Amino acid sequence: xxxxxxxxxxxxxxxRSLIAGLIGQGTEPSRVRVAEPVExxxxxxxxxxxxxxxxxxxxxxxxxxxxxxxxxxxxMRSVCAELTERARTxxxxxxxxAAGITSSQLDRWLGGDAAVVRTMPNTPALLGAGITGLYANxxxxxxxxxxxxxxxxxxxxxxxxxDEAQMDAVTAVSGxxxxxxxxxxxxxxxxxxAQGLPAATARQLAAQTLLGASRMLTESGEPADVLxxxxxxxxxxxxxxxxxxxxxxxxxxVAKAVAAAARRGGELSAAND
Ligand SMILES: NC(=O)C1=CN([C@@H]2O[C@H](COP(=O)(O)OP(=O)(O)OC[C@H]3O[C@@H](n4cnc5c(N)ncnc54)[C@H](OP(=O)(O)O)[C@@H]3O)[C@@H](O)[C@H]2O)C=CC1
Ligand SMILES: O=C(O)[C@@H]1CCC=N1
Numbered sequence: 001x002x003x004x005x006x007x008x009x010x011x012x013x014x015x016r017s018l019i020a021g022l023i024g025q026g027t028e029p030s031r032v033r034v035a036e037p038v039e040x041x042x043x044x045x046x047x048x049x050x051x052x053x054x055x056x057x058x059x060x061x062x063x064x065x066x067x068x069x070x071x072x073x074x075x076m077r078s079v080c081a082e083l084t085e086r087a088r089t090x091x092x093x094x095x096x097x098a099a100g101i102t103s104s105q106l107d108r109w110l111g112g113d114a115a116v117v118r119t120m121p122n123t124p125a126l127l128g129a130g131i132t133g134l135y136a137n138x139x140x141x142x143x144x145x146x147x148x149x150x151x152x153x154x155x156x157x158x159x160x161x162x163d164e165a166q167m168d169a170v171t172a173v174s175g176x177x178x179x180x181x182x183x184x185x186x187x188x189x190x191x192x193x194a195q196g197l198p199a200a201t202a203r204q205l206a207a208q209t210l211l212g213a214s215r216m217l218t219e220s221g222e223p224a225d226v227l228x229x230x231x232x233x234x235x236x237x238x239x240x241x242x243x244x245x246x247x248x249x250x251x252x253x254v255a256k257a258v259a260a261a262a263r264r265g266g267e268l269s270a271a272n273d
Contacts, residue, residue, distance in 0.1 A: 003031060004064070004065045004093075004147060005031045005032075005033065005063055005064040005066070006022070006032050006064060006066045006067075006068060006151065007035065007060040007061040007062075007066070007068065008032070008034040008035065008036075008060065009060060009061070009067060009070065009071060009079055009083075010035065010036065010069065010071035010072075011036030011041050011053060011070070012036075012041070012070065012071075013123065014070050014097050014123065015034065015036075016045070016048075017124075017125035017126040017155065018070070018121065018125055018154075019032060019034070019045065019049050019051060020049065020126050021126070021154035021155035021156070022151065022154045023049045024154070025128070029049055029050035029052075030050075030052065032049070032051040032052070033051065033052045033054065033059075033061070033062070034051055034052070034054065035053075035054050035059065035060035035061070037055060042054070042055070057083055061083060061086060061092070064092065065090075065092050065093060066092060066093045066095060066147060067083070067087075067092045067095065068096075068151070069094065069096040069097065069098060069106070070097050070098075073098045073100050073101050073268040073269075073272050076096070076105075076106070076109070077105075077273075081109065084109070084110055087110040087111055087114055088110075088111045091114075091115070093115050093117065093140070093144045093147060093148065094110060094115065095117045095118075095119060095151065096116065097119050097120065099175060099264075099265050099268055100168065100264070100265040100267070100272075101268065101269055101272065102118065102164065103118045103135060103137040103164060107137060107139070114137075114139060115137070115144050116139065117135065117136045117137075117140055117144070117145070117148040118134070118137075118164065118167060119134045119135070119148070120167060120171045120174065121152060121155055121175070122174050122176075122177060122178050124178060125155030125156055128156055129156050130155040130156035131156050131158070131159065131174050132152040132155060132156065132159070133158075133160075133166075133167060133170035134148060134149065134159070134160050135162075135164045135167055136148070136160075168261075168262040168263075169258075169262050171261065171262065171265050172258045172259070172262040172265065173258060176261050180257070185206045185210055188202075188209070188210075189203050190202075192206065228242070
């Protein structure tokens with residue numbers, strides 16, 4: 001990446017995670033500009049990362065060739081409307097992290113002929129342990145594609161999607177996914193406490209087990225079912241638990257939850273058009 005100036009529009013949870021990745025990987029803070037309406041959040045971004053923070057998108061995008069849209073889907077259209085004139089004259093690379101909002105909507109809201117990369121990162125980006133799905137529209141040049149990938153790679157792994165229709169599925173699996181794991185952690189912790197463990201001990205056991213299992217998944221190269229079977233001694237404790245999960249319909253429930261998230265992506269697109 002040839003050191004572009006990057007403007008974030010929206011300085012909330014997701015933007016913070018991405019900014020942490022960029023600064024942590026050595027991006028010069030003066031090259032990161034953020035538009036964020038809340039003064040307390042602007043000040044905390046300046047303090048934590050040394051970036052420049054402004055009240056308006058117009059100020060933040062001055063001189064920036066990459067615009068990172070990190071506002072809620074519900075306000076994306078009005079935020080783009082503030083920038084249409086500048087987008088037409090300056091032809092930036094527009095990168096969106098918004099759930100549901102399509103590249104053709106962003107192109108239209110930015111006045112047409114816009115180079116748009118629609119992405120779906122996740123909050124482990126804060127630790128450089130995220131994963132981002134990316135989709136580029138036809139206006140994106142190979143160099144801009146590399147730039148978008150380089151920006152998101154500071155947050156973790158990246159994977160390109162050639163069919164934009166799959167972005168709602170990406171969102172449902174990895175964008176929202178960390179929350180599913182946190183829900184599982186809450187449930188494991190509560191169940192441990194119900195079995196008589198002190199709260200702190202139950203929390204530590206659940207969290208470290210999720211970390212260790214995730215590292216085995218990513219580092220061993222072995223599929224999840226093989227790793228699961230290795231824990232499951234015939235007639236043992238794990239088998240008792242797994243049979244309970246299967247009888248309770250865990251797989252079907254996960255499939256329904258992911259389908260609901262993907263469907264919501266489509267609804268967010270339609271509702272905010
Ligand atoms: N959180 C997550 O795990 C993920 C989120 N996303 C996507 O990221 C986007 C942001 O989500 P998230 O960070 O969670 O939400 P947040 O509400 O934390 O962040 C959005 C920020 O944008 C600010 N904002 C609102 N209007 C404007 C404006 N006109 N100009 C500049 N900033 C503005 C908001 O301020 P105010 O609070 O005053 O409204 C808020 O601080 C969403 O589109 C979401 O789909 C994608 C992947 C994962
Ligand atoms: O819940 C949401 O809509 C956003 C998108 C993925 C994670 N958070």
